[in-house]
Amino acid sequence: MFDYKLLAALAAVVEQNGFERAAQLLGLSQSAVSQRIKLLEARVGQPVLVRAVPPRPTEVGRRLLNHVQQVRLLERDVQGQVPGLAEGGGAERLRISINADSLATWWADAVASFCAEHRLLLEHVVEDQDVGLKRMRVGEVAACVCATERPVAGARSVALGAMRYRAVASPAFIARHFPEGAGATELARAPAIVFGPDDSLQHRYLAGLGVEGSFNYHLCPSSEGFLRLTSSGLGWGMVPELQVRELLDDGRVRELVPGRPVDVPMYWHHWHNGGPLLGELTRQLCRVAERVLVPRTD
Amino acid sequence: MFDYKLLAALAAVVEQNGFERAAQLLGLSQSAVSQRIKLLEARVGQPVLVRAVPPRPTEVGRRLLNHVQQVRLLERDVQGQVPGLAEGGGAERLRISINADSLATWWADAVASFCAEHRLLLEHVVEDQDVGLKRMRVGEVAACVCATERPVAGARSVALGAMRYRAVASPAFIARHFPEGAGATELARAPAIVFGPDDSLQHRYLAGLGVEGSFNYHLCPSSEGFLRLTSSGLGWGMVPELQVRELLDDGRVRELVPGRPVDVPMYWHHWHNGGPLLGELTRQLCRVAERVLVPRTD
Numbered sequence: 362m363f364d365y366k367l368l369a370a371l372a373a374v375v376e377q378n379g380f381e382r383a384a385q386l387l388g389l390s391q392s393a394v395s396q397r398i399k400l401l402e403a404r405v406g407q408p409v410l411v412r413a414v415p416p417r418p419t420e421v422g423r424r425l426l427n428h429v430q431q432v433r434l435l436e437r438d439v440q441g442q443v444p445g446l447a448e449g450g451g452a453e454r455l456r457i458s459i460n461a462d463s464l465a466t467w468w469a470d471a472v473a474s475f476c477a478e479h480r481l482l483l484e485h486v487v488e489d490q491d492v493g494l495k496r497m498r499v500g501e502v503a504a505c506v507c508a509t510e511r512p513v514a515g516a517r518s519v520a521l522g523a524m525r526y527r528a529v530a531s532p533a534f535i536a537r538h539f540p541e542g543a544g545a546t547e548l549a550r551a552p553a554i555v556f557g558p559d560d561s562l563q564h565r566y567l568a569g570l571g572v573e574g575s576f577n578y579h580l581c582p583s584s585e586g587f588l589r590l591t592s593s594g595l596g597w598g599m600v601p602e603l604q605v606r607e608l609l610d611d612g613r614v615r616e617l618v619p620g621r622p623v624d625v626p627m628y629w630h631h632w633h634n635g636g637p638l639l640g641e642l643t644r645q646l647c648r649v650a651e652r653v654l655v656p657r658t659d
Numbered sequence: 660m661f662d663y664k665l666l667a668a669l670a671a672v673v674e675q676n677g678f679e680r681a682a683q684l685l686g687l688s689q690s691a692v693s694q695r696i697k698l699l700e701a702r703v704g705q706p707v708l709v710r711a712v713p714p715r716p717t718e719v720g721r722r723l724l725n726h727v728q729q730v731r732l733l734e735r736d737v738q739g740q741v742p743g744l745a746e747g748g749g750a751e752r753l754r755i756s757i758n759a760d761s762l763a764t765w766w767a768d769a770v771a772s773f774c775a776e777h778r779l780l781l782e783h784v785v786e787d788q789d790v791g792l793k794r795m796r797v798g799e800v801a802a803c804v805c806a807t808e809r810p811v812a813g814a815r816s817v818a819l820g821a822m823r824y825r826a827v828a829s830p831a832f833i834a835r836h837f838p839e840g841a842g843a844t845e846l847a848r849a850p851a852i853v854f855g856p857d858d859s860l861q862h863r864y865l866a867g868l869g870v871e872g873s874f875n876y877h878l879c880p881s882s883e884g885f886l887r888l889t890s891s892g893l894g895w896g897m898v899p900e901l902q903v904r905e906l907l908d909d910g911r912v913r914e915l916v917p918g919r920p921v922d923v924p925m926y927w928h929h930w931h932n933g934g935p936l937l938g939e940l941t942r943q944l945c946r947v948a949e950r951v952l953v954p955r956t957d
Contacts, residue, residue: 377873378856386873415856461881469887476877476893477835482850483893484878537775552780558676558713575680579774580782583759585883585902589767595774595781604883 364404365432370397371409371422372429376454378415401425424500430454431503435636455639456484458493459506461556462524463627465584466603468506471649475642489559497630504631504639516630519643522654523624528566529605529614530597538597543617545571553578554590554598562599566623599623603653626657662702663730668695669707669720670727674752676713699723722798728752729801733934753937754782756791757804759854760822761925763882764901766804769947773940787857795928802929802937814928817941820952821922826864827903827912828895836895841915843869851876852888852896860897864921897921901951924955 373383374394384391402409409422418426433453459468464485476483486493486502493505498513512518530551535543538551548570553563555578567576579596581587588605591598592614600614602622608614629646631639671681672692682689700707707720716724731751757766762783774781784791784800791803796811810816828849833841836849846868851861853876865874877894879885886903889896890912898912900920906912927944929937 382873417856461884464879464881464884465887469884469891469893473888473891473893477832482875482877485880485884487880487884534775558715575675575684577780579780581762582783582785583762583883584881586759586762586767586783586785589763590771593767593771595767595771 363428364401365429367397367401367404368425368429370394371401371418372426374398374410374416375418375422375426380416420499420501427456427500427503430456431632431635434503434638435634453480454482454484455504456486456502457504457506458486458488458496458502460489460493460508460627461487461582461584462601462604463506466524466601467649467653471646471653472642475645479638479641481638481642489557491559494630503635504629504642506627506629508625508627510626510628512630515634516632518628518630519647520657521627521629521646521650523626523657525602525655526562526599526623526625527602527605527609528563528597528599528617528621528623529591529609530617531592531594532612532615534594534597535615535617539617543570548572548617549574549576551577552596554581554587554596555579556584556587557582562623562625566599566621569621569623570618624655624657627654661726662699663727665695665699665702666723666727668692669699669716670724672696672708672714673716673720673724678714718799725754725798725801728754729930729933732801732936733932751778751936752780752782753802754784754800755802755804756784756786756794756800758787758791758806758925759785759880759882760899760902761804764822764899765947765951769944769951770940773943777936777939779936779940787855789857792928801933802927802940804925804927806923806925808924808926810928813932814930816926816928817945818955819925819927819944819948821924821955823900823953824860824897824921824923825900825903825907826861826895826897826915826919826921827889827907828915829890829892830910830913832892832895833913833915837915841868846870846915847872847874849875850894852879852885852894853877854882854885855880860921860923864897864919867919867921868916922953922955925952 373386374380377383377386380391380394384394387394398410405421407421408419409425411417411419434455464487486496488496493507494509494513496502497505497516510518539547548567549572553576555563557580579590581590587598588600590596591600592608597617605614629643631643668685671684672678675681675684678689678692682692685692696708703719705719706717707723709715709717732753762785784794786794791805792807792811794800795803795814808816837845846865847870851874853861855878877888879888885896886898888894889898890906895915903912927941929941
């Protein structure tokens, strides 16, 4: 088996943002912590930490950290049944890759009470779908929320439902660019807002309306910034209905073409061997998703 | 001088998300576009594009793109004075690095009408301050909004004012963790929410209240997600007043210790030789910032 004294030292340095605090937490001297990290690096044959302020894990360091987190989760499930084993009993950490729009909308309400009840700390990594799954494959995250159904080896995926997107813009933007309605010619000319190079929602929406070829767009890799730029009249964009409902209701933004949503399916991926806690979290997510997401259409 | 035919081909492939659309835009065959990219790569001695779908610029590719954008901005200023020179006259692009909280709050209203009036398309890169300035130094972005005053060589920085942060949590969280008030002991135990490894706001706030050493925290690198996790009761966190005012007013979140804000100064960095358009944008930002940010205290 791995030497968990060494791995715990790595986790402490990263989670405590430095050697000094890690030493405090572990009840060791700083040089003892430092020696454990060096020994770990000698064993894996490469650096596990970038010595910056604060120290950061290297790629292999992140894999080891995620492994530590998974082992702690499993230990925790055992502790529930064999309380005598527990020592200290701090909160556990779970690293999750998630798409920005889920994190900006339904996610918080789905996990808040669960985390409080189970003393679970979350580390969110915001990634588009393919990158998120890649992180899962190499063991950098223990779970992933994304739009891809197919699980990576060793994991399973659960369908949560779909996020519904609406193409919206400010009333002033619509009046300026689409005075006679948003036809294909006008849509190809008016500036859009695109989240990033992997965001094809605007392209899909335009293609559905017969607009092929290029169009002008701003780039904004922030869910909240995206919505603000849209409602300020900088461009039109596809925004989650969950995020824009209030602005639609009170008229601060309007749909370009009413009744043309785009639905994006959402899946929860998690390791098979994640133990009962991940299983419970999965059930909790399914319950909430059934309420807040729309049923899949496929 | 550089060969701008080659650079324009690079810009078209990246901005149009592919060789086919770039060829359409430039009125060339796909193989002609491809040849220009290869010739450019032969000259710079390394790849400028990652051949993925969509193609993405390499690091050196991004530097060249930013250079193209800066040249276009300068050309545009000349065109205003010498209209005969203009050909086509599409919208220009400006790459800006910005901290997530500015993008999620005051930025959109500050730039929306300016961009519409000047037909300017923005590419936002969300980065913490040091990384943002580093991108500026290597020429990947033309301007930067961040908390560091000192400009990089060739650029100047303008003080915009300060963003005010409030330490908030949901009433249920406060009742659970701080039934007798948020003292140092309770604060050290209650889970915080931290944006990322560079976010030291929560540490600063705790240090100001006499809490030293480690504390538990969730990680959430998303402004909107951060606010949602806070108001859902997952943890306490430092949130921009601009973003949380409404939630504070209607009682959905409360301050941990009333009247203890943390102010973070904001600076606008831009290239000296950015031309009149960047100058006008700078004046516009200063006008808006004076209204929405708080005066600096130093």
